[in-house]
Amino acid sequence: MELDERTRASVTAYDDHARAYQESLRLRRPVADVRRFADLARRDALVLDAGCGPANDLRLLRDAGVHPVGLDLSLGALREARMLLPRHPLVQAPYHAPPFRARSFGGLWLSGGFNHLRREQWRPALAALLELLDSGPVYFAALRGTRDLAEVEDPVLGTVYVSEAVDAEVKALLASHGVRDLSIEVRPDPIHDRRRLWVVALGTYRR
Numbered sequence: 248m249e250l251d252e253r254t255r256a257s258v259t260a261y262d263d264h265a266r267a268y269q270e271s272l273r274l275r276r277p278v279a280d281v282r283r284f285a286d287l288a289r290r291d292a293l294v295l296d297a298g299c300g301p302a303n304d305l306r307l308l309r310d311a312g313v314h315p316v317g318l319d320l321s322l323g324a325l326r327e328a329r330m331l332l333p334r335h336p337l338v339q340a341p342y343h344a345p346p347f348r349a350r351s352f353g354g355l356w357l358s359g360g361f362n363h364l365r366r367e368q369w370r371p372a373l374a375a376l377l378e379l380l381d382s383g384p385v386y387f388a389a390l391r392g393t394r395d396l397a398e399v400e401d402p403v404l405g406t407v408y409v410s411e412a413v414d415a416e417v418k419a420l421l422a423s424h425g426v427r428d429l430s431i432e433v434r435p436d437p438i439h440d441r442r443r444l445w446v447v448a449l450g451t452y453r454r
């Protein structure tokens with residue numbers, strides 16, 4: 248899968264602003280979602296945080312009783328994550344070529360992970376990530392809307408390119424890949440602008 252130039256430019260923005268990004272999100276994490284996710288996982292399950300950024304959720308997931316592995320394409324974000332979590336498993340790789348064996352995880356956490364991916368790449372990227380899952384919970388949060396790598400001036404990251412989906416699309420995407428018992432919610436963005444909406448989905452994947 249060839250990554251769009253705009254995806255690469257967005258990842259570079261995380262390289263350059265990882266610390267500021269981490270700090271801007273630190274106090275507004277989806278704590279209740281992490282607990283619901285962990286409750287659906289096996290105790291001590293290995294879970295994949297795909298697009299983990301500078302470790303915004305890795306500690307929360309760990310504290311909730313699962314073992315998260317962070318994957319991200321941004322080396323700058325992973326360096327920041329490494330400072331917070333000196334001995335934690337962190338891997339630099341794109342979603343479509345994760346360096347793990349099939350069925351080695353018991354959960355998939357994707358919080359804003361597809362925000363900078365071309366919409367037509369969401370399906371193959373999700374398929375590649377679900378290959379890694381044996382069974383377990385799947386969390387998926389995406390910006391709500393219809394834009395496809397549209398240019399956005401982010402107050403922390405500078406120029407990034409953003410893709411979005413509406414609730415029905417998120418539901419169809421996850422259901423068609425075998426994610427069941429889906430709950431889908433639409434929520435205001437807690438940080439930048441409450442008029443911006445997120446679609447937040449949680450379900451369970453079983454083979």
Ligand SMILES: C[S@@+](CC[C@H](N)C(=O)[O-])C[C@H]1O[C@@H](n2cnc3c(N)ncnc32)[C@H](O)[C@@H]1O
Pocket residue numbers: 250254257258261272297298299300301303304318319320321324340341342343357358359360361362363364
């Ligand atoms: C919106 S941030 C989400 C960070 C974190 N999960 C959170 O909730 O704050 C998106 C992350 O996905 C990463 N990313 C974007 N495209 C990627 C790709 N194709 N493969 C791997 N990581 C990617 C970016 O580097 C960035 O860290």
